[in-house]
Amino acid sequence: xxxxxxxxxxxxxxxxxxxxxxxxxxxxxxxxxxxxxxxxxxxxxxxxxxxxxxxxxxxxxxxxxxxxxxxxxxxxxxxxxxxxxxxxxxxxxxxxxxxxxxxxxxxxxxxxxxxxxxxxxxxxxxxxxxxxxxxxxxxxxxxxxxxxxxxxxxxxxxxxxxxxxxxxxxxxxxxxxxxxxxxxxxxxxxxxxxxxxxxxxxxxxxxxxxxxxxxxxxxxxxxx
Numbered sequence: 001x002x003x004x005x006x007x008x009x010x011x012x013x014x015x016x017x018x019x020x021x022x023x024x025x026x027x028x029x030x031x032x033x034x035x036x037x038x039x040x041x042x043x044x045x046x047x048x049x050x051x052x053x054x055x056x057x058x059x060x061x062x063x064x065x066x067x068x069x070x071x072x073x074x075x076x077x078x079x080x081x082x083x084x085x086x087x088x089x090x091x092x093x094x095x096x097x098x099x100x101x102x103x104x105x106x107x108x109x110x111x112x113x114x115x116x117x118x119x120x121x122x123x124x125x126x127x128x129x130x131x132x133x134x135x136x137x138x139x140x141x142x143x144x145x146x147x148x149x150x151x152x153x154x155x156x157x158x159x160x161x162x163x164x165x166x167x168x169x170x171x172x173x174x175x176x177x178x179x180x181x182x183x184x185x186x187x188x189x190x191x192x193x194x195x196x197x198x199x200x201x202x203x204x205x206x207x208x209x210x211x212x213x214x215x216x217x218x219x220x221x222x223x224x
Contacts, residue, residue: 001027003079004087004110005141008117008133017139019173019180023203024141028079028087033208036075036180038201040095043067046194054195060122061105063186063195064095072096073199075182080211082107083220090215091119095197107217111224118224119145125221126152127159129167140172140181151221165194174200 005024006013013021023034045054045067057063076092091106107120114130121127130146145167148159165186174181183198 001029001087003027004089004108004117005133007110008131009135012135015135015139016141017173020139020141020171023077023180026079028081030079031208033079033206034077034203035206036073036077036201036203038073038179038199040069040071040073040197040199042069042199043071043095043197044193044195046191050191050194057122058102060124060126061103062122062127063104064102066095066097066100066102068097071197071199073197073201075201076215078208078211078215082109084222090211092215105217109224114224120217120221123218124152125217125219126150128221128224136170136172138172140170143167143169143171149223151223156223162188162190164188 003025016024026032026034043066045065051065054063054065058065074094076090078090080088082088086109089108091108093104095102105121105123107125108117111118117131117133119129119131121129128149128151132144132146134142136142148164150157150159165188167184167186169182169184171180171182177200179200179202181200184196185193186195187193
């Protein structure tokens, strides 16, 4: 079965660096997971007025207010079929700060209706984000966020662009370092930089019979 990234990129998937192609080429039928461990050498957030929003996001595992450097980092990518039958890949990121551990949870699907990857953020999949993905000049994966929709119980609405953070995620493999590299920038058109981090990591593959419960969301959102 093709991975959701193969579905989204089509023939361009073959342009990825072999290490990146392997990392994003697995699906639920492969019964394996990719676990990355490393260090975020730089982390940042916006001005003090953004901190209440980052604290609120931390309660649902979407962003956080800390900004230490040289922070231990783990990213866990499991591929599975969710309770709604959708092929899903987890992006569970854990940051070990000096005084607190933070998680940033996301669950990606390929939406045939939208013909793109949709990323559900947070413990309750309450924020659905359209993603555009492409291969960059070094064979890395570049992900940019688009329209965002908020879903909570019976509520459902499109979030105005002026109120959203636009995210750009770049992941590539550095042959000289022999490591995977990642950079995340979340910005607002009016208020500038909101949140981000950059660092390096190694990956290990593990066999999976069952997805660990703490890798799954607390609820599934059917609306795309």
